[in-house]
Amino acid sequence: MNIVFFGAGSMAEAIISGWTASPTLPPLSICVTNKSDHEALIRLKETYGVSLVSDSPEILEQADYIVLAMKPKDAAEAFPLIKNRIPKNSTIISVLAGIDIDTLSDFFTNQPIIRVMPNTSATIGKSATAISHNALVTDTSIQLISELFRTIGSVEVVKDQMMHAVTALSGSGPAYIYYVTELLERAAMEHGFTAEEARALVLQTLDGAVSMMKETKQEPATLRKRVTSPGGTTEAGLKAMAECGMEHAILTGIDAATKQSKVLGQNVKDSISR
Structure with a gap:
């Protein structure tokens, strides 16, 4: 199976790393190109x-899958340059945030198109990846692409209209967790812990909480209530966070990121159609 990547950034590398390291995948022939960063290619x-x-220009003619992995802001310039280089029998896989299936289908007409949204945890094989596709994609291709992306984490097939929310939730999600981690560590240090002690306590707490949800399969609310004794320390902490608007902040943040994904996608669509 021949796969060509247009783009050689961090997400492309994370995907390639997972695919080349997997012992369960069929043999893959992976070829990469990008606009300017030759050092990244080497x-x-x-x-x-x-x-x-x-090194092998003819590989494009033999490509079964074309992965669009350039930066979304570069798509408007890149698409016209690569449109005529993509074989009509190739399936396009887009990892471009914000650019929906309709926009891709309007530009790359009559081609099977799969849209995927991994996150940066793909680098360590822990991505949460969502997949959508147009009507020209076969069930066999969906199964194959799902298998490929499971080498870098979990996979969910969703409707394309959900992908903006996916981008906001799991695409941007690692940054939210890192931000919460920063705040927990800062709070720990304000109470006298060293940075190393704070990091160790916070990371193990996060890891334990995630493992509890995965292994017990209980609702987060149920597990939260089990920790929250009436009149106890957890209740006091949660009450203070609620009074400060934590719920509103998180829900508003996801909504803002979803809207921004739509804006970015529309900007690309407008640029392409000019």
């Missing part, structure tokens, strides 16, 4: 054994 070649389009 590093990918040396690290993962991928080929470069510049």
Whole structure:
């Protein structure tokens, strides 16, 4: 199976890393190209054994899958340059945030298109990846792509209109968790812990809480209530957080990120149609 990446950034590398390291996948022939960063291409070649389009231009004609992995802001410039280079029998896989299936289908007409939204945890094989697709994609392709992306984490197939919310929730989600971690560590240090002690306590607490939800399969609300004794420390902490608007802040943040995904996608769509 021949796969060509347009783009050689961090997400492309995370995906390639998972695919090349998996012992369960069928043999893959991966080729990469990008606009300007030749050093990144050489590093990918040396690290993962991928080929470069510049070394084998004919590989494009044999591509089963084309992965669009450039930055979304570069899509309007890149799409016209690559449109005529993509074989009509290739399936396009887009990892471009905000750019919906309709926009992709309008530009790359009559081609099967799969849209995927991984997150940066793909680097360590822990991504939460969502997949949507147009009507030209076969069930076989969906199964194959799902298998490929399970090498870097979990996979959910969703309707394309849900992908903006996916981008806001799981795409941006690691940053929210990192932010909460920063605040917990700061609070710990304000109460006298060293940075190292704070990091150890917070990370183990987060890891334990996630494991509890996964292994017990109980609702987060149920587990929260079990920790929250009437008149206890947890209740006092949660009450103070609620009074400060934590619920509103989180829900508003996800909504803002969802809206921004739509704005970015519309900007690209407007640029392409000019």
